[in-house]
Amino acid sequence: MKKTFVWTSTLIGSLLAGHSAFAASYTVQKGDTLWEIARHYDTTVERLKQQNQLPSDFIFPGQVLQIDEQSGSEQAVTNTYTVQSGDTLSGIAQKFGTTVEVLLQLNPSIADPNFIRAGQALQVAGRASANTYTVKPAAAAVNGQYIVQKGDTLSGIANQFQTTVDRLLALNPQITNPHVIRVGQAIKVAGGMTAVRAEQNVSAVKPVSAESSVSLADQIIEIGEKYLGARYLYGANPSRTDVFDCSSFTMRVFSEAGISLPRSSSAQAQAGRTVSFSQLQKGDLVFFDTDSNGTINHVGIYAGNGQMINATVSLGVTYSSLTSSYWKTRFVKAVRVLN
Template sequence: MKKTLLLTGTLIGSLLAGHAASAAGYTVQKGDTLWKIARKYDTTVDRLKQQNGLSSDLIFPGQVLQVNGQSESRQAVSNTYTIQSGDTLSGIARKFGTSVEALLKLNPSIADPDFIRVGQAIQVAGGTTDKRTYTVQPAAAAVNGQYIVQKGDTLSGIAKKFQISIDRLLSLNPQIANPNVIRVGQAIKVAGGTTDVQQAERQASVAQPVVAESSASLADRIIEIGEKYLGARYLYGASPSRTDVFDCSSFTMRVFSEAGISLPRSSAAQAQAGRAVSFNQLQKGDLVFFDTDSNGTINHVGIYAGNGQMINATVSLGVTYSSLTSSYWKTRYVKAVRVLN
């Protein structure tokens, strides 16, 4: 009888301890930052601060943070990995401790390392893949003018929910490079003051270039400005104020702004600026646009540099030159616009 009671007590104690650990959330470790924790649990710093009532980014070792009840599970697989939403080839290479070049050798079907498809199975030469399951708290209302993207959300759905236009949402959220791509847990601004809206509207209009400078010399200067960023890394949603990392439209926006020309933030919005020109009429400094997902939506932009080349920010190579006559870009080309007089 004594042995039975002892075992039962031990079992109950173990269960209680396990439950306490599960309910405690995440315990801050030495060297942790909110950004590192947010990245680990695929959420945002703002979301963590809201969940834990934090008024600043200051945290300390031993502090327990709620992380939205997210759980991670690692599942061993064979030598293949199925591409998930938000994946890049460079990110997959890092996950499996390999290189982009090695992945391309294993997967000759990948014609362009910058573009892979969700659901596509690729060879990764073994290892384990990180399959994560998240439980996201519903957030039907905006908190402090922000809405946290939920599973199944679309930008048009969010616009309808808050009785706002998609253009207004894009104006309030210049970090959204592609209106068709938003992430679960992403914080989106759905309300702003008059100053914010006016500033966004001014940004969305194309300013006149410097009158004293000819279009040809201005185009050359734009290419020179773009070339000084060659090799800069790619970061989706990069702030236009950053010059160490870019996405495709923050790059074009930055280059043209340094030449005195204001462009909208997203590639889709930039495609509406200036006047359309045909492929055969391309000149240096023209913006060229592509539909890389083949879904009828523009999601990539580059700057034509002459001789069939464009300078652009790509996922795996960062800011680089690409050939418009390559089979990849040629088949995904949509249009070109000229914003230089």
């Protein structure tokens, strides 16, 4: 189903301000989201809500939205944002009704999404290529699978099916790079945590005796240390040892110690026994929410003395301090897979 903006030729900017603008109306279709419309129309969710006096992000089929496209300097101002002290990339994404992934695509100069500096100018909206665009119909799954369409991204598919990229990666181990999916590819989207937990049951962690847990923990840290300095690659294939993402690193290290872990950080967080921060022991898995959106997206291995060994975006495999303000404030939970 195609959805097309209907343009009016009325110049209203000269009456309301010192520049021209074009007024457009759009009728909401089934499956639309305010974020999707804002992104395609080169504006923000916040601006759409203000223009249409919407109390929330909720919209319904048949609803008519009025949208004014800005031009000139006002457009440039809206499309960029200057980072303020205390800002985070996830906070900026939320403010402008977008996602961290989109901001990273718009700002390739950001090497590490966890580090932005005050005064840095970020592009927060892309430029639409035309005044008419086509929006795909609402996602539909057949037998638990979705066929990738032109323009799809894994994060977009996750959003449509109310799941996460980590969960899709867990359900689709054939996807080695979450940034590369092809048109016509069948992606499993059904099953949710049931499927992930079933995978965990198949590769359940074998009990380890208390007498051997200390030496095994030391062995795990030693295995991890031999990969210090390896580069970071999001979605790295677990078979690779030259590059890692956070969960492929932990998966690899534990597999070399004879312990099987699921692929994603969110799935690994369900393995083993939950322990508190104050009860941490060497070899425990520690989990974080670096986007502050309530979703676990990073994992490391506790190495003792307040340190963890983990694969980070900026430094690759390295040691990090759990007592630093960055990691301590983003800590979610820890699990122990060594009994």
